[in-house]
Amino acid sequence: MSRSKKSGLLALAGQAARTGKVRRILGVDPGLSSVGWGLVEIGGSRIRHIAHGCIETKADRPQAERLFSIYTAFKEVLAAYEPAESAMETLYFARNVSSAMPVAEARGVLGMALAEWGLRVREFTPNAIKQAVTGAARADKSQVQEMVRFILGLEDIPKPDHAADALASAICAAHTLFLE
Numbered sequence: 467m468s469r470s471k472k473s474g475l476l477a478l479a480g481q482a483a484r485t486g487k488v489r490r491i492l493g494v495d496p497g498l499s500s501v502g503w504g505l506v507e508i509g510g511s512r513i514r515h516i517a518h519g520c521i522e523t524k525a526d527r528p529q530a531e532r533l534f535s536i537y538t539a540f541k542e543v544l545a546a547y548e549p550a551e552s553a554m555e556t557l558y559f560a561r562n563v564s565s566a567m568p569v570a571e572a573r574g575v576l577g578m579a580l581a582e583w584g585l586r587v588r589e590f591t592p593n594a595i596k597q598a599v600t601g602a603a604r605a606d607k608s609q610v611q612e613m614v615r616f617i618l619g620l621e622d623i624p625k626p627d628h629a630a631d632a633l634a635s636a637i638c639a640a641h642t643l644f645l646e
Contacts, residue, residue, distance in 0.1 A: 490516070492549035492585075493636030495628045496557075496576055498568035499523055501536055502628025505547050506618065508640045515618040517547060518629040529568065537575040544583045552585045553639035555592055555631070590638045598638035610634050 488509030495502035504518035521539040523532035593603040611623045624630040
């Protein structure tokens with residue numbers, strides 16, 4: 467991790483320590499077959515991993531049933547961990563618009579659950595997330611995953627990949643001030 471990247475996180479953590487505020491941030495990596503989620507807290511002098519996981523749906527089930535399953539399981543995550551902020555990668559579909567539609571629908575039910583919980587969804591571009599986590603907007607997936615592991619002090623890269631991506635979104639949000 468570069469010195470400037472680490473000092474940026476410490477400055478935000480220091481601000482949280484001075485105000486006494488701990489920020490609990492839920493990152494989300496949306497998808498129809500797999501929704502990654504990851505929770506971090508920033509406060510005191512560091513960012514801390516709380517939990518991560520994945521909500522899976524079966525491809526042989528009707529799409530409406532899969533979306534409802536995502537919605538209900540995600541509400542359980544919200545109730546269990548009570549995040550104060552949320553972050554999600556913006557939808558990007560340069561190659562295949564038809565595969566983006568189910569992801570967009572999953573994003574919709576996730577956004578609805580977050581709104582129901584009273585959280586605003588903070589969206590970040592893929593490049594902004596990579597920049598926040600690695601210091602380079604063109605970092606590859608393995609570099610992002612390794613930096614998520616390093617920043618959160620984990621022994622292993624979080625699995626599955628969707629959960630690691632969700633944690634990267636949460637780390638990106640931790641790098642930015644949340645002003646209402």
